[in-house]
Amino acid sequence: MRANLHQIMKPVLFLLAFLAVSILSGRETGRDFLSNRFTKPETYDQVTSKFDVLGYSKVAESESIELWINHETTSIRVLDRRTGYVWGDVLEGENAYNDLNVSWKGIARSALLIEYYNERGILAVRGSADKLAKRSISQIPDGAAFRVDFEDLGISVGFSIRVEDKCVVFRLNSDEVSEESGYSLGSIIFAPFFASSVEDEIDGYMFVPDGPGALVRFSQASNYSNWFEKRVYGKDYSIENLTIPNDLRAGRPNDFLREEPTVLMPVYGVVHGVRQNALFGVITSGAEYSSVFAYPAGVLSEYNRAGVKFIFRQRYLQPTSRSGAGVQVVQREKNSFDAEIRLFFLEGREADYVGMAKFYRTEFSEELFGDSADKEARGESELPLAVTVIASDIEKGLLGYGIMSTTTAEEAMEIVRDLQELKVNSIRLLMEGWQKGGVHGNKISGLSFENAIGGREALIDLARDSRERGYELILVDNVTKVSDRQININREVGINLSQSSIFEERDNKDLWLHRFYYSNVKLASDYILEKAAGLAKLGFSNLALKEYGSKLYGDMTFNKELPRNEAQNLIEKTLAQARSSGVNVYLYSPNCYTWRYASGIMETPMNNSQYLFQTDTVPFLQIVLSGVMEYYTPYMNNSFFSRNDVLKAIEYGAYPSFVVTRVDNYEMKNTPLWDYPSTKFEDWKEEIMRIYFEMKEALDPLIGSRIVDREVLGPGVVRVDYDNGLSIAVNYTESRYESEIVGIDPRSWKSFERVNVNYGVGGL
Numbered sequence: 001m002r003a004n005l006h007q008i009m010k011p012v013l014f015l016l017a018f019l020a021v022s023i024l025s026g027r028e029t030g031r032d033f034l035s036n037r038f039t040k041p042e043t044y045d046q047v048t049s050k051f052d053v054l055g056y057s058k059v060a061e062s063e064s065i066e067l068w069i070n071h072e073t074t075s076i077r078v079l080d081r082r083t084g085y086v087w088g089d090v091l092e093g094e095n096a097y098n099d100l101n102v103s104w105k106g107i108a109r110s111a112l113l114i115e116y117y118n119e120r121g122i123l124a125v126r127g128s129a130d131k132l133a134k135r136s137i138s139q140i141p142d143g144a145a146f147r148v149d150f151e152d153l154g155i156s157v158g159f160s161i162r163v164e165d166k167c168v169v170f171r172l173n174s175d176e177v178s179e180e181s182g183y184s185l186g187s188i189i190f191a192p193f194f195a196s197s198v199e200d201e202i203d204g205y206m207f208v209p210d211g212p213g214a215l216v217r218f219s220q221a222s223n224y225s226n227w228f229e230k231r232v233y234g235k236d237y238s239i240e241n242l243t244i245p246n247d248l249r250a251g252r253p254n255d256f257l258r259e260e261p262t263v264l265m266p267v268y269g270v271v272h273g274v275r276q277n278a279l280f281g282v283i284t285s286g287a288e289y290s291s292v293f294a295y296p297a298g299v300l301s302e303y304n305r306a307g308v309k310f311i312f313r314q315r316y317l318q319p320t321s322r323s324g325a326g327v328q329v330v331q332r333e334k335n336s337f338d339a340e341i342r343l344f345f346l347e348g349r350e351a352d353y354v355g356m357a358k359f360y361r362t363e364f365s366e367e368l369f370g371d372s373a374d375k376e377a378r379g380e381s382e383l384p385l386a387v388t389v390i391a392s393d394i395e396k397g398l399l400g401y402g403i404m405s406t407t408t409a410e411e412a413m414e415i416v417r418d419l420q421e422l423k424v425n426s427i428r429l430l431m432e433g434w435q436k437g438g439v440h441g442n443k444i445s446g447l448s449f450e451n452a453i454g455g456r457e458a459l460i461d462l463a464r465d466s467r468e469r470g471y472e473l474i475l476v477d478n479v480t481k482v483s484d485r486q487i488n489i490n491r492e493v494g495i496n497l498s499q500s501s502i503f504e505e506r507d508n509k510d511l512w513l514h515r516f517y518y519s520n521v522k523l524a525s526d527y528i529l530e531k532a533a534g535l536a537k538l539g540f541s542n543l544a545l546k547e548y549g550s551k552l553y554g555d556m557t558f559n560k561e562l563p564r565n566e567a568q569n570l571i572e573k574t575l576a577q578a579r580s581s582g583v584n585v586y587l588y589s590p591n592c593y594t595w596r597y598a599s600g601i602m603e604t605p606m607n608n609s610q611y612l613f614q615t616d617t618v619p620f621l622q623i624v625l626s627g628v629m630e631y632y633t634p635y636m637n638n639s640f641f642s643r644n645d646v647l648k649a650i651e652y653g654a655y656p657s658f659v660v661t662r663v664d665n666y667e668m669k670n671t672p673l674w675d676y677p678s679t680k681f682e683d684w685k686e687e688i689m690r691i692y693f694e695m696k697e698a699l700d701p702l703i704g705s706r707i708v709d710r711e712v713l714g715p716g717v718v719r720v721d722y723d724n725g726l727s728i729a730v731n732y733t734e735s736r737y738e739s740e741i742v743g744i745d746p747r748s749w750k751s752f753e754r755v756n757v758n759y760g761v762g763g764l
Helices: 002-024 102-108 353-363 365-372 409-421 455-469 521-537 564-580 592-597 620-625 643-652 681-702
Strands: 057-061 065-069 076-080 112-117 123-127 133-140 143-150 155-164 167-172 177-179 184-190 204-208 214-217 228-231 267-272 277-285 290-295 303-311 315-319 326-330 339-347 385-390 392-396 401-405 427-432 472-477 503-505 515-518 542-545 584-588 598-602 657-660 707-714 717-722 726-731 748-753
Touching (some): 057 155, 065 155, 065 167, 076 339, 102 123, 112 143, 112 155, 155 184, 167 184, 204 290, 204 303, 267 290, 267 303, 277 303, 277 353, 339 353, 353 365, 353 707, 365 592, 409 427, 409 455, 427 455, 455 472, 472 521, 521 564, 564 584, 657 681, 681 748
Parallel strands (some): 385 427, 427 472, 542 584
Antiparallel strands (some): 065 076, 112 123, 133 143, 155 167, 204 214, 228 290, 267 277, 277 339, 290 303, 707 717
16 A cells, blocks of 8 residues: 555655746746846837047948948947947047956957967967057958968968948958967957947847847946856867756756757847847858857956857867876867858847847848748648657666556557547647667667557558648657667767767766767768658658757767868758658757758747846747747746746747656656656646647737747737737736737737837837
């Protein structure tokens, strides 16, 4: 009796504990909408420029902008001819701010900053305005060419600045860098203080693509211990150390900490006066070797500044013992790539994060979406529901290991029938653990089917049923991040620069699977193509790939090196070939270079990293994707099920997603699935239906439409406009919201037809 009671109570206690953690962490409080997980209202204060072009020479112009350069310091100014606004770096003369030391005053007025290493691997910085730097500037069509010789370092760099329409283009070709002594180039930053501002002297913010998007509003200097800097497309595991952060600074292990969001798009922005003046930067070459940074006032100086760093070398850990101890050394060979960034100058209603997202979606449509830009026009009229079914996994037994079936193919079919009987007409059934060995035990090198869930014939029957009953069956695979049971460690694991295996390890070594390996990207790509071709022959139409579209790393096996940029090319080629073989590909939180090959995006980021200096979360990513791509929430029964989460999904236009099994969670206690708090379909069916039909009512009229505007009407109240003339307003607060346009009940939403009204600068 005691054992049976324990079995009954365990999943209940597990769920209660999970809910308690969620509440204590602030996920569902009455004023949650005031946190940086949401967006604050704008103030729309008028902004005037503090800069002029006295002492500068005009070197290029277009109908929209003029480029001016100070030949003595290489400082630049950009005059927006449409508004008269002058963009610059720092004030000079008696009006200059004095919190910068002599060295940084020179760097702040530089068109180029370099980070370099000495022979001992110590990092230092110099700017092109440095007194010891020898500079030459020559006129070229539509701009200027620079040559900067840091003679005492033996480093010489050539680059150009050109004007195109309403953008300024900075470019440095790889062959324009020379090194002749013991110093080596680490990285470069173009115009490191351009578009900077001091504390809160003007109204505005910096935008960074952290998760869905984050704002760092200009404010008075604070004693932040760090700044924002993240690699575009995440870390390069073939060079960087691979750790899971434990930022709680406590004695507990990091087993429950989630991986923080990464930078999926090579963009950033700065706004000087909302809907007045904005700079939007897009990295158009070298994104895979770059990082986006943002320094709020109080970090190193009183300036707010943002930009892009192009990384030619970095330090990495060279092991000196089998225990993992080692020393930090600098890359011997620099990364070979051409660095280019375009700074677009936006004005009026384009000059905010919404305008940036729309501009990116439109101007870079071909690069982002290719021929899939009209994907939503395929006739989908009802909100899809994504249900991931976990089929099987390895299980500890008295004598070795076995396989536990958590949902058979027939049971998955029954789940679909249940949903369809409840009037869910558009279903994406994702099946994970269908391979022989289950989720964490299948060999990634071959196509196989787990007999415990019915085997190949049962899955073929499921595919046939999906065609007959009108739902999508999507098989989930992961050939990138795997356990030691899934891979030949001597042959299939990726190798980093120190010639060690690339792996990720949790703190708690008592866990069954505390270490995961990253496979060789060449082999992983081959396996994907082989599986796609094999599945297509058997009648399977859809394949979802975990990690492959979101983890970008090379392979540094000696004499067989595959650098990161070539790995990106290989991934794109592989996805294109997989699609051409007749298989639609779905990806999880993928980097933007994969979007054009994807039929849908799973686990779309809905929150940023929530650093203290990040003031707002904004749906920049969702605005870019809207009307073009299916994008789904994280599993809504696994940390994204609060009322505010549901409202945010509606506001962001994200489709619902759940993960389920047929068995109780306590039955999975001896499998690697033990940390899922609650997945039993019967327990969640009613809640899935409640959430789905509410979201369906809200989002059905908006399917295939693009977001064209978003306005925070007040704290916790947001209006989102679509290009089909409809708007949806969401009220996260405990009070009813009323305006001349719309009234919304507490913690609710309302859709309405937009009237043809000029809202003005401040919206409603």
